[in-house]
Amino acid sequence: MSWRSRAAATALALCAVLAGCSEGDGSSSVGGKVVLRYTWWGNPDRAARTQEAVDLFEKKNPGIEVQTSFSGYDAYKQKLATQAAGGDAPDVMQLDYRMIDQYASGGVLMDFAKQQGALDTGEFDKGLLATGKVDGKQYAIPQARGTETVVYDTEQWKASGVEPPRQGWTWSEWADAMRALAEKTGKPGATDPGQSEDAFEIWLRGQGKALYTKDRKLGFTADDLARWWTFTDKLRREGAVSSAEQTTQIDGTVENTPLGRGTALSDTNWDAPSSGYLAIIPSGVTLAPMPAGEDGTPGQYFKPSMFMGVAADASHPKESVRLVDFMLNDAEAAKILGATRGIPVNETLRDAIAPELKDFDKTVYDFQASVEGKLNAPPQAPPSGDSALQTTFQRDYDQVSYERMSPREAAENYITEAKAELRS
């Protein structure tokens, strides 16, 4: 082989390699079908029901194939961020309240106004719909509203003889109940709430404060946080709430919470995802309101629990919005989905399916009805740094529960980190 032909052969091989790299620009259409990617987080129950609804969508729209994938919240958050940054966001994605600001201002989400007519929002509560707006543009559509709850193993609590939670109970009454449960059953009463930014927010609101101020700065001081962590740390030392080894395994799935692992009697969680506990605790769980401030100020609030968004660079925006419309407005889909993401936002559907709700869906519906009208208005959407701070919060509390730092030290660390996070 001459030098020239060798060079030519090498060049050819090189071309083949380069061509190999540029192949496959995502999945857009297979066999003439439009292919959409739809991702969400949740528990297996939600996955099964969502898949059933998606199957129905495919049946009604023969030209569209939907590829789905789901995972636990923590893993989902990381994966979506990486996909979005790489310009490979799924066509239709489930979003948390915390993500909207970040993804909308980052140009990841499509303004629904661009596909006018494909989505009917006439039946949605206007106030709730507005929570999906950033700078006046509708980047995300709330799917449901949810609220936090103390979810507990009904039978075990009853057997312990401890008085069950009541409407309007306070944090100190809650703490006493946890101590009593631990004493009677030998198991911690609850997940250590110190690791949860959500629980802290509820405690904070019970004192008339807020996580963030109107101009998106921190709404609390190191003193507030140190007091909260001192409170939870003391309960942990007494064995009234879960140990550090148990708490650290929390990863956003119900299976890995202390209650899910059978090492505690209750958990503070969102109402709809608590349905996942039924697969683990077949004898049943009960939803109780979150504790209020000592003067009775309620801390919990109704929050748009999940949103649906469409990628700005979705290859089939029209079909993507059609899927969103189907998930939110189709009567049959609503029946299948029930309250797996919370009570539907479409008010007509909500009233239509309410009498038909059964099992846990009814539990969620009844729970929301029980606190309806008793809660204060929700805060505005958290600043984009909050998504990262949620994890920071959990990690800083790890330092407390593993007794590597005092609550005060960890709280000061958190304030430093939060200020740096919110500055950018």
Added chain:
Amino acid sequence: MTTTQLPTAAEPRRVEVPKKPPRRQREGAAWVFLSPWVLGACVLTLLPMAVSFYLSFTDYDLFNSPNWVGLRNYTQMFTEDPRYWRSVGATLMYVVIAVPLQLALALVVALALKNMKHGRAFYRSAFYAPSLLGASMSIALVWRAIFNDGGTVDNLFGTGGWVNKPGWALFAVALLTVWQFGAPMVIFLAGLQQIPGELYEAAEVDGASRWRQFLSITVPMLSPVIFFNLVLQTIQAFQVFTPAFAVSAGKGGPADSTLFYTLYLYDRGFVASHMGYASAMAWVLLIAIGAITAVLFRTSRSWVFYASEGDR
């Protein structure tokens, strides 16, 4: 690299060299064959490095265009980020535990294999196998299961879940690294086979014990190979990611005890979307690894013995 000069056998080998084509032509062909690599190195390594250097002075957040912030990322890292220092501490701890243990195990196994009469090839492959599997995500997940609450180790020894105890979790990750001793072992084995047998025979005649022989012949003769492995494994250990990520379920926990530098870098860049900050962290890591390698090279003068220098 100077470290690969293995002591050569006394008799130089004679090899028939075929006639070479003219030098210029050979070089041209070499470049053509190198081109895929050169192209790859430029596009996939040098360019991203240059971009990351620029980004380290910006507030790039993956979504919006970067703004110049000067040295802010660097000052924040050193003065405002307690978790950064915890990640540095965890990484150093890991390197100090995992690297010596791994090298010691590799050397012991290599010594055992060297004296083996039969089946050496089989055992060599068998001991190498973990290195092929170990870097994979699936093994790391299995590792997490073994060392978790109710896992194998907990059931056998009643120790509870290692991965949920700070201090123990780091050790579980280090064990995963130590287990992958195959690559240094193969290099040690090659080095051991290069040591002339006469040296041992002479020592035997002089009545030196096995241990004496090991200390006075094996270690000095092998020192360039030990040094090579030490440098290579140290650099690799600083960059460990997969095992820590999987064993700690992506969190670097508990209590940041396995929050290795790369894990925190990933967290800052891809989870918190501070790519500028993450880029700055990457550059600090590069400089730190460079400095540590330089220190290792400096100390090597006092303990690494090159047979060729000894002749002088």
